[in-house]
Amino acid sequence: MLERSHLTIIQAVEREGTLTAAADVLHTTQSALSHTMRKLEQQLGTDVWHREGRSLRLTQAGQYLLAVATRVLPQFTQAEERVRQFAQGERGALRIGMECHPCYQWLLKVVSPYLARWPDVDVDVKQKFQFGGIGALFGYEIDLLVTPDPLHKPGLHYEPVFDYEQVLVVGAKHPLAQAAYVKPAQLTNEVLITYPVATDRLDVYTQFLQPAGITPRQHKTIETTDIMLQMVASGRGVAALPRWLAEEYAGKMKVVPVRLGKQGIAKQIHLGVREADLEIDYLKGFIALAREPAAGPRPKPARAPRP
Template identity: 45%
Template sequence: MDIAHLRIIHALHQYQTLGAAAEALCLTQSALSHRMKSLEHEVGIAFWGKQGQRLSLTPAGQELLRLAQRVLPEIEVTRSRLQLMADGRGGRLHIAVECLPCAQWLNPALGAFMREWPDIDVDVVSQYRFSALPALLDYQIDASLTPDRMPHGDLHHEPLFSYPLCLAVGKQHRLAARPSFTALDLAQETLLTYPVERSRLDVFTQILQPAGLEPRHHKAVGDTELMLGMVASGRGVAVIPEWLAERSACRGEVTLLKLAGEALVKQLWLVVRKEDRALAWMEGLFAALGKHVPSAV
């Protein structure tokens, strides 16, 4: 059984005569009849019977018709999508966001891209549950938004923007009058972070662990506005991207401090496969994201 058989049974149902069905499929009546009789011989059951000049499908033919009605539309949709991909106008864009707060920037930025490229299938996974590197190489995803480079020769790293990390404290906090903070300052605080592994939190890997220190308490908070609201009410402190704090509704209720000494600056990358780098819609994605760089960076 193949697609040709499904097309024939669908045409027989639609036109109800052998001649009309053959003409619609650009086949001779004998060719159409031969193909279906070969299938009937293979499975050992008839698919249609004649009532005068009209054809009627047997129960087996009806079963085959139901399959055709499910499969043929999907084939046509896939054919159209493949044509769009061949023309450079269609494709799939599944993005993994490894930087949790960056999803709050990415989602609005994708709006302009989706309007310009309506035939691109877009999906965003904000809390990716496995490593993006093998997922990219295995075509499970098509891009990763991340502040960390992925060392692999088959990947392209598109720089989006760099940003400093800062410490957010409440207006009445003991550190609020100071211009900067140290790792020792954090050792005396309740530290609020996003709910990801410590190995992916810069406040631990870049500030506390090199100094051999731990915060007094550590609490995971999944929402930026809630986190900064807790900071404003004196329930903890948080090291977050400066641009994210600047656009928060709580900005007027918190003070931002730089890291003492050399500033802790991160770079946000969109990592894609090199083979996809030159796609027209991928270039469109880079351009759309570039137009939405946060004003605070």
């Protein structure tokens, strides 16, 4: 009945657009693909495609099989690669997914000693996923997810690696630069600069602004931390970042971290992995290294709020 080759064909045709182009990619003939898929449709008792001239449009059944192919084929590839590594005495690659834009500086401090300790393991970092970070873990796109917002699902395990405080970063000459903490209403007339992340994943919105019914005057998104903080230093907006990162930049830019609310916003960075992979030695080694005190950020003590 349904075989891996069928899923490969469906995915290739969807990606390439025609059976002819898919046949070229798969190093076979169009007639061979047509025969294979017609036989499958007969066995399933339903069409996979609507045929419109030379074009093919997936039926509801075809759409379902494409979703299965997208989820399952990477697992086949990963399994084959892992077994090949076992056969050749290798350990392979650790693919890290990032759901934490400002964590790259931290990750670099972990990756360098990790590569020294595990010379036969390669490291790859991915930020964009077809189905988000959790989907990337389940789909075997990545092996480890760095996230400040763990979404607990059966089959996943999260390991907290360090605590941090989310703060507002303002220019050194900004009126809020001398404040012990900022209130939500004080951002009403501000330009808030964030990474390009949905607002329902931004703590400054979900834990600070939205509960107070406040929105900033304008919301801008910038991908790079350096550009974001240059904008802040020049008085063109304010940003919400981890305190440790803000203090790191405060040494070279005219920016100041200010607590968000009197109590502040406490966060943790977690590493998420598939439970089935928890005993892989080089993955355990990365988690252990990430939890070492030397690997985590060492922020300055937060200034106590004024009475």
